[in-house]
Amino acid sequence: MISLKEFNPDGLLQSVAVAIFSAGLWLLMRSRKKMPGSILDQIPGPPVSSWWKGHQSQMSDLKEGWSFHQMLAENYGPVVKLQTVFRVSIVELLTIFIPSSSPLQRNVFYTSDPKAMNHILLKEMNSFPPLRIEAMLDTAGEEHRKQRKMLNPVFSIAHMRSMMPMFNDIAQKLENTLKKRVENGPAEASIDLLGWMARTALELIGQSGFGYSFDNMEDDVPKHKYSLVIKDLGPALGRLSLYNVTFLPLLCKLFSAKTRTFLMNAVPWKAVHEVRDMVMYMHEFSVKIYEEKRRALEEGDEAVMRQLGQGKDILSILMKDNINAGAEDKLGEDEIIAQFCAAQDFLWTWISRTFIFAAMDTTSNAMSRILQLLTLHPDVQDKMRQEISQARWECQGENLSYDELVALPYLDAVCRETMRLYPPIAHIFRRAMEDSVVPLSKPVRGLDGLEITEVIVPKGTVVDISIINSNRNTDFWGPDAMEWKPERWLSSLPGSIANAKIPGVYSHLMTFNGGGRSCIGFKFSQLEMKVIISMLVEKFKFSPAPGKDICWQMSVISSPAVLGGDGHPRLPLLVESAK
Numbered sequence: 001m002i003s004l005k006e007f008n009p010d011g012l013l014q015s016v017a018v019a020i021f022s023a024g025l026w027l028l029m030r031s032r033k034k035m036p037g038s039i040l041d042q043i044p045g046p047p048v049s050s051w052w053k054g055h056q057s058q059m060s061d062l063k064e065g066w067s068f069h070q071m072l073a074e075n076y077g078p079v080v081k082l083q084t085v086f087r088v089s090i091v092e093l094l095t096i097f098i099p100s101s102s103p104l105q106r107n108v109f110y111t112s113d114p115k116a117m118n119h120i121l122l123k124e125m126n127s128f129p130p131l132r133i134e135a136m137l138d139t140a141g142e143e144h145r146k147q148r149k150m151l152n153p154v155f156s157i158a159h160m161r162s163m164m165p166m167f168n169d170i171a172q173k174l175e176n177t178l179k180k181r182v183e184n185g186p187a188e189a190s191i192d193l194l195g196w197m198a199r200t201a202l203e204l205i206g207q208s209g210f211g212y213s214f215d216n217m218e219d220d221v222p223k224h225k226y227s228l229v230i231k232d233l234g235p236a237l238g239r240l241s242l243y244n245v246t247f248l249p250l251l252c253k254l255f256s257a258k259t260r261t262f263l264m265n266a267v268p269w270k271a272v273h274e275v276r277d278m279v280m281y282m283h284e285f286s287v288k289i290y291e292e293k294r295r296a297l298e299e300g301d302e303a304v305m306r307q308l309g310q311g312k313d314i315l316s317i318l319m320k321d322n323i324n325a326g327a328e329d330k331l332g333e334d335e336i337i338a339q340f341c342a343a344q345d346f347l348w349t350w351i352s353r354t355f356i357f358a359a360m361d362t363t364s365n366a367m368s369r370i371l372q373l374l375t376l377h378p379d380v381q382d383k384m385r386q387e388i389s390q391a392r393w394e395c396q397g398e399n400l401s402y403d404e405l406v407a408l409p410y411l412d413a414v415c416r417e418t419m420r421l422y423p424p425i426a427h428i429f430r431r432a433m434e435d436s437v438v439p440l441s442k443p444v445r446g447l448d449g450l451e452i453t454e455v456i457v458p459k460g461t462v463v464d465i466s467i468i469n470s471n472r473n474t475d476f477w478g479p480d481a482m483e484w485k486p487e488r489w490l491s492s493l494p495g496s497i498a499n500a501k502i503p504g505v506y507s508h509l510m511t512f513n514g515g516g517r518s519c520i521g522f523k524f525s526q527l528e529m530k531v532i533i534s535m536l537v538e539k540f541k542f543s544p545a546p547g548k549d550i551c552w553q554m555s556v557i558s559s560p561a562v563l564g565g566d567g568h569p570r571l572p573l574l575v576e577s578a579k
Ligand code: HEM
Pocket: 130, 134, 135, 136, 137, 148, 205, 354, 355, 358, 359, 360, 362, 363, 366, 423, 424, 425, 428, 429, 510, 511, 512, 513, 516, 517, 518, 519, 520, 521, 522, 524, 525
């Protein structure tokens, strides 16, 4: 519920819209044939008065932002029905008067049951597409298949190996800059490591994705306009409440891009115009890079080699492969640009996740999480440093090759354990496009006391897949599942994990999802983490900044902030040279 102090007139427009929309929905629901005895109704679960807002506020004030998921796991297990009401500013005030059978309420099928996840994410993937607002590649069916096919080779291990020199080069720049900051002993003021991780992640995806450098990694604040825009865009969209999952897809369905742009220009609303300008800049910038690459490709090898990426960046490879692709696999020019900035108009920006969004926030927050955990576990930090220093000594101080780096067992264990216990994306959403019978690995008891082995999920139901609860399930991971223990990866995992048949692409974890929509960049992200974290831990010592306890805020991607501070994402840590 919002207090009157928080009342925001911007919400009024939304409230009118939601009232009209709800009336339409109510009529629609009345006219829809009800599935007889839908078993989803029988699944126990708590009401959530306001989906996103309730979800966020229940988690963000807490020192560890995952307690909502933990509460569901402890009280209900892996299969839960959440009864939600639309999150719409002023209308929220009315939700207390809404009876539980109202059409304004809808059930969300929340699950971390392996069989259910297999069904939804693999077997019936096309019947359960992502909510458009969540999709990183904003396509489905044949179009999505085409994009994945074209992109797969640039995320292969062979390609990762070829990118090692570029990754090492960026790590070196970061090392030089941090060394300057701490050369006179431990930096007195703490250093915001989240800021540096975000800049590093953008530079890595910029160079390997676009063949373009955004940041010299030296200045206190990045100077390139793109770096600033990408940082400001999320909060700017947040100010407009554009994360409203109900209305965005509807508006996009109703109006063409041209009409939406026209409406946006016509609305006398400064915040909207700010977002418009950011999006237009990002789009024009992507087109400019695309044009430069096309010209170089047309001019021939010499021109390609003169570019920063020397034709090895993802965009160049994609463009070259596309020229040679058969008609059925060819991507349109717009589709290629869209991989890097699908932002022709502002409504699409939020909906169409691009590589930069997908790659940057996830990995920078993941690296920040590792660093923070290392400050809380100095023994693990020392052990890691020993392992890395030993490996460096063995290769006479040279950079480790791809194979040498990925073979370091303790570094690998720390990364895996962090991705298990603290997945940057805690849950993902799908929508049932048709009525579906979802099987369960373990029966649950329904509200009527009967055992349920499969759930009838009606068309239109939102499905919430809990990555975090799957990764922390004590049935599979054992009684210490809630503890951060890198050592668990140094010996063989319990048989219960393999038997569970969890559909994740990575180490029986759901962190990078599974199936045809799993994270295409997961090997890229692991390499990035290992190159950067190994350099940082070898060269520097990290400890908590006094008086700055860190909490993790759970929105789409969990990010650190100072407990009791202004809520801005940051990770202040004390840094000193390791030698
Ligand atoms: C720790 C880092 C990362 C995590 C935890 C992560 C997690 C995920 C998850 C959970 C999904 C599935 C979303 C859904 O199905 O709703 C996904 C999809 C995706 N990720 Fe990542 N990701 C990471 C890094 C990256 C990187 C570095 C890249 C690119 C270089 C990337 C590119 C993508 C793309 C393009 C998709 C959409 C795939 C599709 O729809 O076919 N991710 N990621």
